[in-house]
Amino acid sequence: MAIRTQPVTINIGPQHPSTHGVFRMRVTFDGEVIVGLEPIFGYLHRGKEKLAEARTYTQFIPITDRQDYLASMTNNWAYCLAVERLAGIELPERAEYIRVLVGEMMRISNHLMALGFFLNDCGAWQTPLLYMYREREKLLDLFDMLSGQRLNYNYMRLGGVSQDLPPEFLPALKKFVAEMPGYIDEYEQLLATNEILLARSKGVGILPAELAISASASGPVLRASGVKWDIRRGDPYSVYPRLQFEIPTGQQGDAYDRFWVRMQEMRQSVRILEQALAAVEQMPPGVYRAKVPALVRPPRGEVYSRIESPKGELAYYIVSDGGIAPWRCRIRGPSQINLTALKEMVVGWKLADLVIVFGSIDVVMGEVDR
Amino acid sequence: MTQPLSGREVAARIGREIPGAVLLADGLGIWVRPGSVAQVARFLKEAPGLEMDYLNNLTAADYLDYIEVVYHLSSMKHNHSLAMKVQCWGPQEPEVPSVYSVWLGADLQERECYDMFGVRFVGHPNLKRLLFWEGFEGHVLRKEFTG
Amino acid sequence: MAVNPPASPGPGNPWLELDRTEGLAIEQLRAATGVPLTDPAAWIDEEVERGVLLTSLDALLGWGRRYSTWPAAFGLACCAMEMVATAASRFDISRFGMEFFRPSPRQADLMIVAGTLCWKMAPPLKRIYDQMAEPKWVVAMGQCAISGGPFAEYVSVVPGVNHIIPVDVYVPGCPPRPESLLHGLRMLHHKIQTEGSGLKRGR
Numbered sequence: 188m189a190i191r192t193q194p195v196t197i198n199i200g201p202q203h204p205s206t207h208g209v210f211r212m213r214v215t216f217d218g219e220v221i222v223g224l225e226p227i228f229g230y231l232h233r234g235k236e237k238l239a240e241a242r243t244y245t246q247f248i249p250i251t252d253r254q255d256y257l258a259s260m261t262n263n264w265a266y267c268l269a270v271e272r273l274a275g276i277e278l279p280e281r282a283e284y285i286r287v288l289v290g291e292m293m294r295i296s297n298h299l300m301a302l303g304f305f306l307n308d309c310g311a312w313q314t315p316l317l318y319m320y321r322e323r324e325k326l327l328d329l330f331d332m333l334s335g336q337r338l339n340y341n342y343m344r345l346g347g348v349s350q351d352l353p354p355e356f357l358p359a360l361k362k363f364v365a366e367m368p369g370y371i372d373e374y375e376q377l378l379a380t381n382e383i384l385l386a387r388s389k390g391v392g393i394l395p396a397e398l399a400i401s402a403s404a405s406g407p408v409l410r411a412s413g414v415k416w417d418i419r420r421g422d423p424y425s426v427y428p429r430l431q432f433e434i435p436t437g438q439q440g441d442a443y444d445r446f447w448v449r450m451q452e453m454r455q456s457v458r459i460l461e462q463a464l465a466a467v468e469q470m471p472p473g474v475y476r477a478k479v480p481a482l483v484r485p486p487r488g489e490v491y492s493r494i495e496s497p498k499g500e501l502a503y504y505i506v507s508d509g510g511i512a513p514w515r516c517r518i519r520g521p522s523q524i525n526l527t528a529l530k531e532m533v534v535g536w537k538l539a540d541l542v543i544v545f546g547s548i549d550v551v552m553g554e555v556d557r
Numbered sequence: 558m559t560q561p562l563s564g565r566e567v568a569a570r571i572g573r574e575i576p577g578a579v580l581l582a583d584g585l586g587i588w589v590r591p592g593s594v595a596q597v598a599r600f601l602k603e604a605p606g607l608e609m610d611y612l613n614n615l616t617a618a619d620y621l622d623y624i625e626v627v628y629h630l631s632s633m634k635h636n637h638s639l640a641m642k643v644q645c646w647g648p649q650e651p652e653v654p655s656v657y658s659v660w661l662g663a664d665l666q667e668r669e670c671y672d673m674f675g676v677r678f679v680g681h682p683n684l685k686r687l688l689f690w691e692g693f694e695g696h697v698l699r700k701e702f703t704g
Numbered sequence: 705m706a707v708n709p710p711a712s713p714g715p716g717n718p719w720l721e722l723d724r725t726e727g728l729a730i731e732q733l734r735a736a737t738g739v740p741l742t743d744p745a746a747w748i749d750e751e752v753e754r755g756v757l758l759t760s761l762d763a764l765l766g767w768g769r770r771y772s773t774w775p776a777a778f779g780l781a782c783c784a785m786e787m788v789a790t791a792a793s794r795f796d797i798s799r800f801g802m803e804f805f806r807p808s809p810r811q812a813d814l815m816i817v818a819g820t821l822c823w824k825m826a827p828p829l830k831r832i833y834d835q836m837a838e839p840k841w842v843v844a845m846g847q848c849a850i851s852g853g854p855f856a857e858y859v860s861v862v863p864g865v866n867h868i869i870p871v872d873v874y875v876p877g878c879p880p881r882p883e884s885l886l887h888g889l890r891m892l893h894h895k896i897q898t899e900g901s902g903l904k905r906g907r
Contacts, residue, residue, distance in 0.1 A: 693731075
């Protein structure tokens with residue numbers, strides 16, 4: 188007896204606990220197997236690119252914070268780096284090391300959130316998330332010490348950072364750096380060989396290396412597929428050439444590999460933090476910003492400058508006409524471009540796997556929609 | 558360190574294969590005729606020694622008289638980069654062939670370009686607005702849009 | 705090459721009609737809302753004369769409702785991260801009764817709008833609000849929900865959630881610290897207790 192079937196399309200989002208923000212998908216199913224997917228964005232489009240044209244270069248820095256709000260200072264860094272390259276501003280060495288300190292702390296903070304929410308999606312309702320929040324709260328206290336804010340810091344400026352490290356910051360950071368490897372060991376012990384996590388994410392949502400490169404994936408998503416590309420090594424900026432660290436890569440590009448790559452990147456970030464801390468301690472305090480005029484007027488020209496944010500290749504394409512505001516400021520958000528291959532990753536899997544794959548890409552809607 | 562390729566050398570190489578495609582070249586980039594964008598893209602991706610298989614960025618900028626579509630390309634294998642630009646002069650609406658078949662990463666970025674600037678990418682399988690809703694009037698990142 | 709299918713003229717957008725309908729709904733909502741809705745009636749200084757039986761009943765209902773408001777998860781942007789931090793173990797929103805952020809609006813009576821509301825998101829917001837059963841309350845968390853925030857002048861940002869739904873408590877900040885949000889929720893509890901059975905609310 189032939190049973191007549193028909194594919195059904197359902198709508199997931201924009202208000203949904205598993206979509207990590209306001210993201211919507213129209214998914215076509217044949218039974219429970221996904222045969223088609225259409226992502227729909229724009230529910231958080233706040234027009235930063237247009238606002239950039241109406242703000243001076245320094246006034247735009249707080250707006251960059253609100254893009255990838257889990258790793259705010261990385262956005263500041265990418266923007267400041269682009270304008271500094273355009274305007275030819277050199278930073279004092281201590282300012283560069285402070286930026287590296289802050290950048291790597293942001294990487295740890297972001298990966299903690301990403302892994303916490305990924306495990307939330309896998310079904311470990313809240314427990315790993317709350318463990319990882321325990322560490323994240325310590326990091327947020329450190330950021331509070333630095334910039335007065337817990338989330339959107341507005342700490343970096345053109346030419347350096349906005350204020351010097353307070354005297355209690357370095358000892359507190361040293362204590363954190365000493366404890367963190369122990370916490371990462373705790374997570375690995377509890378999670379890395381957990382059979383539920385393995386069953387739900389091993390082999391799920393495979394992104395082959397060739398497709399990842401063609402789809403312009405970057406960051407942990409690209410490295411999990413086996414491509415050993417990290418902008419801190421391949422196209423280095425700031426003082427990264429002097430720092431020693433490894434680049435973890437995965438084997439097949441499934442959800443488990445992305446989880447594993449992020450876990451190892453946290454370890455490498457701690458390693459970088461130790462080295463940067465040792466360097467900063469030897470430099471006399473007080474030097475944290477180059478002398479830059481209040482209204483910066485970069486010469487006519489354009490720049491495409493990129494950094495390795497925790498999510499991938501975060502780049503700014505800024506065109507200057509010589510005035511106090513950019514003529515065009517394009518923000519290349521890695522979260523949006525990593526979503527290009529979402530359909531290819533989930534077709535053939537089931538609805539529950541869609542949530543896992545989407546969670547493993549680690550997307551922030553502020554960056555997708557800008 | 559990613560090496561930016563010399564636009565003039567790349568233009569000379571392209572000129573041998575696809576004559577007339579490159580209009581201008583300088584130190585860091587090439588300007589391509591709108592009609593030949595897809596051919597030049599495929600050449601840049603497949604030519605030995607170039608192999609620009611990674612599309613970093615696809616966007617546009619409004620320069621009042623013309624809209625310039627910008628492609629930033631790089632190669633994973635050789636670690637070099639290039640900027641490819643296309644100028645679309647008015648008064649008619651800008652139209653550029655799509656590079657979706659060359660780099661899948663162009664999918665969402667071309668849709669966003671269409672949404673923000675009104676550039677039609679011929680050959681894109683589903684060119685509709687990305688960040689705004691169907692029925693929204695105007696293209697926001699054009700300089701004339703002040704709403 | 706199997707990796708990239710060739711670009712064809714293609715069938716275009718298979719969901720064109722649906723997209724157009726949704727776009728029309730957004731445009732209609734945008735055209736219809738001009739002035740912000742008035743906040744539900746002044747409640748802090750109100751003196752109400754009620755009989756003894758109703759007073760006790762009101763007090764009991766108020767006590768029951770205020771300590772068991774269940775929030776509906778409506779995190780939109782950065783403020784959602786501070787909302788999650790409030791729910792995490794350090795600031796612990798569950799000691800105020802809001803243990804679990806309900807995914808379904810049918811089971812929730814509080815909506816904390818955390819983040820920027822865009823016109824594209826406004827019809828789903830209205831729909832989720834309408835699906836919540838009475839009594840229901842709304843907390844606007846963060847500058848973007850109160851007035852549009854730093855993005856207020858942009859074309860696709862709603863200048864304040866109170867253009868779409870009535871708001872009970874505004875919690876300022878960008879983003880507000882978890883302590884601020886808890887203070888706002890305590891003010892909401894005071895309101896719920898004062899409102900009592902809410903027999904006179906005509907929302």
